[in-house]
Amino acid sequence: MTSLILFSTFGLLKARTQKKNKVNVVTLGCAKNLYDSEVLMGQLKANKFDVSDKNDNANIIIINTCGFIENAKKESIDTILTFAEEKKKGSIDKLYVTGCLSERYKNDLEEEITEVDAYFGTRELPRLLKTLKADYKHELLGERLLTTPNHFAYFKISEGCDRPCSFCAIPLMRGKHRSTPIEELVAQAKHLAKNGVKELLLIAQDSTYYGLDLYKKRALAELLNKLSDVTGIEWIRIHYAFPSGFPEDVLDVIAEKPNICNYLDIPLQHASSSVLKSMRRGTTLEKTNQLLETIRAKVPNIALRTTLITGYPGETEHDFLTMLDWVKQTRFDRLGVFTYSHEENTHAFSLEDNIPQEEKQERANLIMDAQSQISLELNEKKIGKTFKVLFDKIENDYFVGRTEYDSPDVDNQVLVPTKESFLRIGDFSDIKISQAGHYDLYGTVV
Ligand code: SF4
Numbered sequence: 001m002t003s004l005i006l007f008s009t010f011g012l013l014k015a016r017t018q019k020k021n022k023v024n025v026v027t028l029g030c031a032k033n034l035y036d037s038e039v040l041m042g043q044l045k046a047n048k049f050d051v052s053d054k055n056d057n058a059n060i061i062i063i064n065t066c067g068f069i070e071n072a073k074k075e076s077i078d079t080i081l082t083f084a085e086e087k088k089k090g091s092i093d094k095l096y097v098t099g100c101l102s103e104r105y106k107n108d109l110e111e112e113i114t115e116v117d118a119y120f121g122t123r124e125l126p127r128l129l130k131t132l133k134a135d136y137k138h139e140l141l142g143e144r145l146l147t148t149p150n151h152f153a154y155f156k157i158s159e160g161c162d163r164p165c166s167f168c169a170i171p172l173m174r175g176k177h178r179s180t181p182i183e184e185l186v187a188q189a190k191h192l193a194k195n196g197v198k199e200l201l202l203i204a205q206d207s208t209y210y211g212l213d214l215y216k217k218r219a220l221a222e223l224l225n226k227l228s229d230v231t232g233i234e235w236i237r238i239h240y241a242f243p244s245g246f247p248e249d250v251l252d253v254i255a256e257k258p259n260i261c262n263y264l265d266i267p268l269q270h271a272s273s274s275v276l277k278s279m280r281r282g283t284t285l286e287k288t289n290q291l292l293e294t295i296r297a298k299v300p301n302i303a304l305r306t307t308l309i310t311g312y313p314g315e316t317e318h319d320f321l322t323m324l325d326w327v328k329q330t331r332f333d334r335l336g337v338f339t340y341s342h343e344e345n346t347h348a349f350s351l352e353d354n355i356p357q358e359e360k361q362e363r364a365n366l367i368m369d370a371q372s373q374i375s376l377e378l379n380e381k382k383i384g385k386t387f388k389v390l391f392d393k394i395e396n397d398y399f400v401g402r403t404e405y406d407s408p409d410v411d412n413q414v415l416v417p418t419k420e421s422f423l424r425i426g427d428f429s430d431i432k433i434s435q436a437g438h439y440d441l442y443g444t445v446v
Contacts, residue, residue, distance in 0.1 A: 024058035029066025038144035047134035067101035069341035084115035142188035151426035152199035161205035166347035193232030244282035251298035267307035271326035272319035303405035305334035311360025313351035379436035
């Protein structure tokens, strides 16, 4: 009996020791959060931690949360509660929470979910590492553990935002705009290219504001020129551009440089000038249309992605129909819609959130119905044409790839049956489109 007790105690101790320092990083929210998690994982790996975003039986859990809008906050809280239960059951030893929700609601969270060992803000990586008895390795600047397929990487060029958009809580969580110096970004890009990355997805809160803090001028075009000279980078994709004060020299660089995708993600949020005014977007419908015309004139076959909000306080039926009609006229290549979320401490929080959630959703559905039809019509025009496609994965007997007009996870996919061809994930291939769906294209290798 004694030996049995001894054996089981020793067995348990041994098992516990085996699980030590195995970290699982759970990332919620946007690509900027994913980038931060990858930097955190790079630091932990350099400190000899066994870390990944897929460590099922890890004993240390770090949740990188999102605090942007209601749905995202709910998902973050549910995830924390799930792991808090695991901690209560003893299947994990340590639970840490970082990211935007933690930045925004730290005090409330500390009071309400006490199973969490510590909460960290969005700019507290060194303190988080110290808590894990890890050193912050300055020499690793920009180096990270990629969680995306090795051939593409999200590339954060700045943090924070100086814009006053009335509905947005991001500046509360991410602070003022801070551009990363061009030299550092070029060094990061070279490091990534040396490790097999072919596509950089430029991300920021506002990528077109790049450089205004550091160089007192808009420097996105200069940065793009430098990045496009990095050997091995075949695609550079711009996300999160801002309409007002848009630096048109960026369009010249897109048009000139073959390795900068003819693609632009530019969230426009609304099309009614009175709503844009209340949103403090610093632009009007007329100016927006002028900008879109200029973009399409300077880069004729550019794919435009935008994001809109329905149900903003005071949005009338007329405002909404103006936006719906504008979507039908403008024919964006890619489009997403959020329903307005009434966020405390934002400027719009002082307004009455007077549109019922069902109505907000109904308006969003009407826009997406119109967009789905536009997307089908634009895709049908691609039948018979050949496109350079980068293959990301195999799914359901298909090689799944993207053209330069498609960003991962949010845009269209090109599908090639696995039984008909052999393609390598991470490689480019020329694909002739034979069939078109609302959001998918089917094709064969040329
Ligand atoms: S540009 Fe506006 S919407 Fe975007 S992060 Fe900044 S404040 Fe928010």
